[in-house]
Amino acid sequence: MLKVGIVGLPNVGKSSLFNAITAAGAPSENYPFCTVEPNVGTVEVPDVRLDKIFELAASKRRLPSIIQFVDIAGLVEGASEGEGLGNKFLGNIREVDAIAHVLRCFDDPDVTHVIGGVDPVRDREIVETELALADLDTVQRRLDKVEKKAKSGEKESIREKAVLDKALEALAAGKPVRSVVLNAEEAPILKGFQLLTSKPVLYVANVGEADLPEAENDWTRALRAAVAADGAAAQEDEAVVTVCSALESELAEMEPADRQDFLEEIGVKESGLNRLIRGAYELLGLVTFFTVGPQESRAWTVRVGSSAPQAAGTIHSDFERGFIRAETIHVDEFEKVGSWKAARDVGVLRSEGKTYTVVDGDIMLFRFNV
Numbered sequence: 001m002l003k004v005g006i007v008g009l010p011n012v013g014k015s016s017l018f019n020a021i022t023a024a025g026a027p028s029e030n031y032p033f034c035t036v037e038p039n040v041g042t043v044e045v046p047d048v049r050l051d052k053i054f055e056l057a058a059s060k061r062r063l064p065s066i067i068q069f070v071d072i073a074g075l076v077e078g079a080s081e082g083e084g085l086g087n088k089f090l091g092n093i094r095e096v097d098a099i100a101h102v103l104r105c106f107d108d109p110d111v112t113h114v115i116g117g118v119d120p121v122r123d124r125e126i127v128e129t130e131l132a133l134a135d136l137d138t139v140q141r142r143l144d145k146v147e148k149k150a151k152s153g154e155k156e157s158i159r160e161k162a163v164l165d166k167a168l169e170a171l172a173a174g175k176p177v178r179s180v181v182l183n184a185e186e187a188p189i190l191k192g193f194q195l196l197t198s199k200p201v202l203y204v205a206n207v208g209e210a211d212l213p214e215a216e217n218d219w220t221r222a223l224r225a226a227v228a229a230d231g232a233a234a235q236e237d238e239a240v241v242t243v244c245s246a247l248e249s250e251l252a253e254m255e256p257a258d259r260q261d262f263l264e265e266i267g268v269k270e271s272g273l274n275r276l277i278r279g280a281y282e283l284l285g286l287v288t289f290f291t292v293g294p295q296e297s298r299a300w301t302v303r304v305g306s307s308a309p310q311a312a313g314t315i316h317s318d319f320e321r322g323f324i325r326a327e328t329i330h331v332d333e334f335e336k337v338g339s340w341k342a343a344r345d346v347g348v349l350r351s352e353g354k355t356y357t358v359v360d361g362d363i364m365l366f367r368f369n370v
Contacts, residue, residue, distance in 0.1 A: 001042075002301065003068045004202075004280055005096035009123050010114050012104040013206040013245040015039070018071035020248035021273045039071040045277055045288075047299055049331045049361060053290055054297040056338055063298040065288060067277055070096055093131070094194040098284055099201045100276065101127060105219035105242075106208030120205065120219050121226045128176070131196040136171045138195060139164050163189045171197070178238075200283045203227060203240045204276065213267035215242040241279040243272030287360035290331065291315070292340065308356040312366040322370035326352045331361040340365075 006014050022041025045065040054062040072092045093099065103120035104113065115122070143164050149157035163186045170180045176197035182190060190198065205220040224240050251259050251271055263271065281287075285304040289311055290297065302311050308328075313320030328350045329343050343349045358364075 001066060001068050002098075002280065002284065002286070003070060003096045004098050004100050005070045005072050005093050005199075006100045006102060006204075007072050007093060008102040008127065009104075011111055012102050012123070013106075014102045015071055017102060017204070017206065017243065017245040017248060017272075018069055020245055020252045021276070022069055040068060041071075042066045042068045043273065043277075045281075045299065045301075046274055047288060049288075050290060050297060050299045052335055053292050053331060053363065056335065057292045057294070057297050057340070059292065059294060059297040061296040061298075063296055065299040065301045067280065069100075093196050093199070096199065098280055099199045100204050100280070101201055102204045102206055103223060105205045105217060105223065106211070108208070118219060120223045124203065124223065124226065128197070132171055132174070132176065135167070135177060135195045135197050138193060139168050139171065142193065143168065159185070160189055162186070167195065176201075201238050202276070202279050202283050203238070205240060205242045207242055207244050209244055209246050212244060212247065213269075215244060215268075215272075239279055239283055241272075241275045243276060245272070248272050287358060289358050289360075289362040289364055291365065292334075292363055302358055306358050307354065308352050308358060308364070308366075309354050311358045311364065312368065315366070318370045319366050319368050322368035323354060324367040324369055326356065327365040327367065328352045328356070329363050330359065331363055334363050 006018055008014050018039060018041065022043055043066065045067055047064060050062065050064055053059075070092065101124065103123050104118055105120050107118050115126075143161065146157045146161050146164070150161040163182065166180050166182070166186075167177050167190060170177055177190070177195045178198050178200065180190070203223065205215075205223055207215050207217060207220060211217045211220075220240075220242055227238065227240055247268070248271065251262065251273075254262060259271065263269070281301075286301050287304055287306075288299050288301055290299055292298075300311065300314050302314055308326040309320045309323040312323050312326065329337075329340075329348060333348055334340075334343060337343045337346060337348060340349075
């Protein structure tokens with residue numbers, strides 16, 4: 001399951017957004033550190049392709065992919081040294097796959113800003129700096145332990161030190177660890193440290209209702225410019241999306257059937273939740289494949305470049321271990337023929353082997369023998 005941590009300064013709209021997209025009822029009162037323990041909620045990944053497959057196959061159950069959002073306590077300047085909720089906050093971030101960094105891009109005199117004025121560029125720098133300082137401390141402490149062993153010729157320590165040196169060099173230059181280029185042998189070593197700035201980041205610009213339907217304003221444009229200026233725009237592990245937590249709160253109270261009509265009425269193409277989930281999938285390089293049958297139609301998530309056996313393994317390890325082949329058809333073709341039987345009868349069902357790379361939208365039936 002994809003796990004995304006919602007972070008940011010206090011009172012930027014994190015908990016309000018979390019409540020809206022998960023309907024989990026997390027507190028969102030107007031005061032700092034309202035969130036102490038991280039709230040966790042899961043939501044379905046919206047996918048009209050699954051809806052169509054479910055309808056055509058007349059399955060008994062429709063099982064979408066799910067994404068877990070974790071609302072983490074607001075961070076303040078000095079968190080890396082224990083200010084605010086300090087170490088507790090930073091520890092919660094280590095457990096997620098990606099970070100959704102919410103930045104306030106709206107003005108409201110009734111909502112206190114902990115620093116005194118709306119400035120998403122400054123707020124982003126504060127959070128990034130605290131995460132980097134915490135990582136710097138982690139890396140330096142670990143280096144102190146492995147340097148002696150590396151000097152004595154221990155191969156594992158030599159490899160670890162080389163990776164940590166790269167991370168230290170990036171952090172000292174004011175760059176996140178995710179900017180470090182690592183080879184296939186080095187990446188697992190660094191991953192084990194769960195460094196905060198190694199996490200992919202989705203910057204979530206929280207705008208006001210007055211900024212709809214475009215969901216853009218001077219603050220969001222300044223944020224995009226700042227991200228682009230430091231080279232983040234060229235990186236695949238950072239991105240910017242805009243949402244309006246106030247609008248998402250309204251949508252959450254509506255019946256699902258009424259939400260799209262309401263969005264069209266106000267000129268908004270899609271909900272912030274959809275943009276947030278799509279942004280997270282693109283950020284992490286994820287694709288969706290489907291399985292279909294009389295019992296259930298189901299969506300599964302794998303990383304871009306996954307092989308057919310690896311996809312099979314997401315269902316059950318035995319499927320990967322005993323993989324023989326995958327009967328495959330893309331969802332677009334499936335919609336044209338209307339059923340699995342028809343696909344086989346007209347000869348559009350493909351038989352793919354172990355070297356096949358899963359394509360977003362594939363429907364797959366795995367043949368295996370254990």
